[in-house]
Amino acid sequence: MSEEEKNNIHSSPSAAYLNRDLSWIEFNRRVLEEAQDPNNPLLERAKFLGIVSSNLDEFISVRVAGIQDQIRAGYTKKDFTGYTPSGLHKRLYKRVGKIVTDQYRAFRDISRSLNKKGIILVDYEDLTQAQETAVEQYYRDIIFPVLTPMAVDQSRPFPLVHSLFIYLAVVLTKKHKDHDEFFFAILQIPSNLPRCIPLPHRANSKRRQFVYIEDVIRAHIGTLFSGYHPVAVNEFRLTRNSDLSIDEEGAEDLLEEIEKELRKRRRGVPVRLEVQKGIHPYALEQLLAEFEVEHFVYEIDGPLDLGFLRQFAGGLKGHSDLNYPPIEPVYPAEFEETEDFFEVLRERDVLVYHPYESFESFIDFITQASEDEQVMAIKMTLYRVSGNSPLITALARAAGSGKQVTVVVELKARFDEERNIAWARKLEQSGCHVVYGLVGLKTHAKITLIVRQEGNELRRYVHIGTGNYNENTAKIYTDISMFTAHYEIGLDASELFNQITGYSANYDWNSFFVAPVSLSNSLKKLIQRESEHAANGRPARIIAKMNSLSNQQVIDDLYEADQAGVSIDLIVRGVCCLRPGVPGLSERITVRSIVDRFLEHSRIYYFENGGNPEVYLSSADWMTRNLTRRVELMCPVRDKTAREQVVQILEMSLQDNQKSSFLLPSGNYERPNDEKAPFRSQFAAMNVESWKYTQALPSDPMHS
The missing domain is CATH 1.20.58.310 (Polyphosphate kinase N-terminal domain)
Structure with missing residues (x-):
């Protein structure tokens, strides 16, 4: 700089x-x-x-x-x-x-490399006679019956174009006419058919060839417009405003209000228009006139919507050499000693690091609770749930057996609204109490509470996570969860659910920091406490791992801590509005981002506290929305062994010199250029034994 x-x-x-x-x-x-x-x-x-x-x-x-x-x-x-x-x-x-x-330059490079490996996306005009015959049959039998050409003229206004779907813009002239009057129509590419159609290949051949469905339709466009000559057939794709605007105060039924807004989303204001490079001028004129997109119009030199590559690459079989070796999550050893989760948790807390350790442990925990006659109640928050979640089945079974089951379903989880509505209805039908959270707030906290009758007392068992209760994302996101029977954490868990589901006065939290009530002020105090330790010559350090950092107040507090002498290491995967490394402002602050095989998703906060470290797990990033407009949770890790394991995870991230990038004062990022031995944190974490079971530290007696 x-x-x-x-x-x-x-x-x-x-x-x-x-x-x-x-x-x-x-x-x-x-x-x-x-x-x-x-x-x-x-x-x-x-x-x-x-x-x-x-x-x-x-x-x-x-x-x-x-x-x-x-x-x-x-x-x-x-x-x-x-x-x-x-x-x-x-x-x-x-x-x-x-x-x-740059994205499409990379696509062309990857396509060339795939060709060399025998995975070929073929241009339609390069099909062999046998392949063309097979594709024509596929078109007649499978594609043609679901196509709907939609003409645009004085009697037929421009049809609704759905957001993020690929369409063909078709420019036509009448056959056997001398004049050049243009006619215009659009056609949606079926999204429920494969984007890449496999072509016939020799038996036992590893060579795989595919053709794009839009190329097949384009080649047969004449079957849809008899009496007309197609002048040009070009792809386009529209992006609409997809944010929901919900009047929660005036909504008598929040579920119905969200369903109504989801229908409106289909007609959201156009934001971006992508068109095939070389699109016919008349087609472009029609699209621009209809959608009125002035900026964010892009001519694409390649197939529109490369999002299909995730499914395409994931569905190719027989090419293990072109993928990462599969990872087999380890079942937490603590729960293999006995099948009784409650017995284990009465003795110690258990930390689980996904995807290196199995999410099945949480599913088994809920399943055991649903079948245990001594369990009186199960309370849980659900933000994003997978398509066929066994958790829903276990909760329904628990409700059916007479247990009090309360599920806080966040209907406003962006782009998962429809799925969550379906789960909410299914849970209600099974006898669960379903709560849709608080007006004006998204319930983003990840917490489960199980209340169990043990002798003459009730004992609370709690699970807290940094990520969603979703077994699919638990395989591809790095997240930390903690099982505990800690008494004060149990008390706070009960109060948190009471505040979400009912009316509850202000509460003095024993362990939790909760947004939007106390988390923001608590973070400020924790950061200021480090400044005081530094000013008095005591150890002062902050390590914070999150997805995004954009709240101005938190950034200002970190700047002040830096100037007080606090060493600050931030591991921020995505957005970071803090400018590190500026003399006199942030010279003791480093910011690194790790992008690797798995999506870094865990939120972990470490405060040195003068030599008596505190470690917290949280659902909240340090963003304004998390601190002011969501129900979020930050929970201390009380158990000494679990705390050491979390610190080990942070240390692995700080050591990564292969997949980490450092944020510069300019706002750009650069890879580290050091001579240390290569260290890749995600690969190191796959060896669970190395970071979890080598500490041999006794647990704290904090379960009374």
Whole structure:
């Protein structure tokens, strides 16, 4: 960083912060780098490229859509990073365009490499006679019956175009007519058929060839428009504003209100238009006139929507050499000693690190609770649930056996609303008490409480996680969960559910920090306490691992701690608005991001506390929405052995010199260039024995 840039930071308050949305673009570029990295297995590179596309879809449909709403409303105020909505919109348009160009350059490189490995995406005109015959049969039998051509003329207005689906724009002229009058129609590519159609191949051959479904339809477009000559057939894809606007205060039934808003989402304001490179001018004119997208119009040099690569690459069999070796999650050894979870937890807490340790342990925990006659009640929060979750079955069974089962289902979990509505209805039908959370707040905390009759007393067993109760994402996200029977944690868990489901006055939490009530102020006090320790010559250090850091107050508190002498290591996967390494402002702060095989998702917070360290697990990132608009939870790790295990996990992240990137004061990221032995934290974590069972530390007697 130049002296001029340093002076600007100190003279302009907004220059001390990085913009959230521009920081997100940098995160998606780090994902793209994994797709570009020739050292990664080839099909894994293809999956990363699909993730880049899916990430962009969500970013455009929510964040860019929100900025465009502000521009339409005439909002001109700068945010705390110094950007007006219009200024930011221009920067994002250019940054997104650059990443799309690089994305398709990577796609062409990956495609060439796949060809060499015998996985070939064939142009339709290159099909052999036998392949063309087979594809024509497939078109007649499977594709043609589900196609619906939709003409656009004076009597037939432009049909509804759904967000993020691929369509064909068809320009036609009448056959046997001398004049060049154009006719226009659109056609949706069926999303419930394979994007890449497998072609016939010789038996025992490892060579696999595929053709895009849109190319097949284009080649047979004449079957849909008899009497007309197709002049051009080009793909396009529209992105609409997908954010929900729900009046929770005025909604008599929140579930019905969300269902109504989901229907509106289909007609959200157009935000982005992607068109095939070389699209016919008349087709482009029709699309622009209908959708009125002024910016975020991109000509794509390749197949639209590379998100299909995740499913395509994941579905290819017989190419294990092109994928990461499969990981077999280890069942936590603590629970293998006995089949009775409750017996184990009466003795000690158990920490589980996903995906290296199995999520099956939590499913078994709930299953045992549902079948245990001594269990009186089960209470649980559900934010994102998998398609066929065994948890739902276990909860329904528990309710059917007479247990009090309460499930807080977050209906507003973005893009999972419809699935959660379906689960809520199923749980209600099975006899569970289903609560939709608090008005104006998303319930994002991950917690389960089991109340069990043991002799003459009730004992509480609690599970707390940094990630969702979803067995599918638990295989691809790194998250930490903790089982405990700690008395004070149990008391707080009961109170938290009481506050969510009923009316409850202010409560003095024993262990929990809860948003939006106390978490923000508690974080401030914890950070300030480190400053006081540093000022008095005591050990002072903060290690914080999260997905995003964008709350201005937290950033300012970290800057003050830095200036007080606190050493601060931040492990922030995605957005980071803090500018590290600036003399006099943040010179003791490092920020690194790890992007690797699994999505880093755990939230862990460590405070040195003058030599008496405290460690917390949390559902909350340090973002304004988490601290003010969500029910979030931060829980201390009381058990000494579990605490040491969490510290080991943090240390592994800090040692990573293969998949970590360091944030520079400029806002750019760079890979470390050191001479230390290569260390890849996710690969190291796969050896569970090395970080979990080598400490041999006694547990604290804190279960009374």
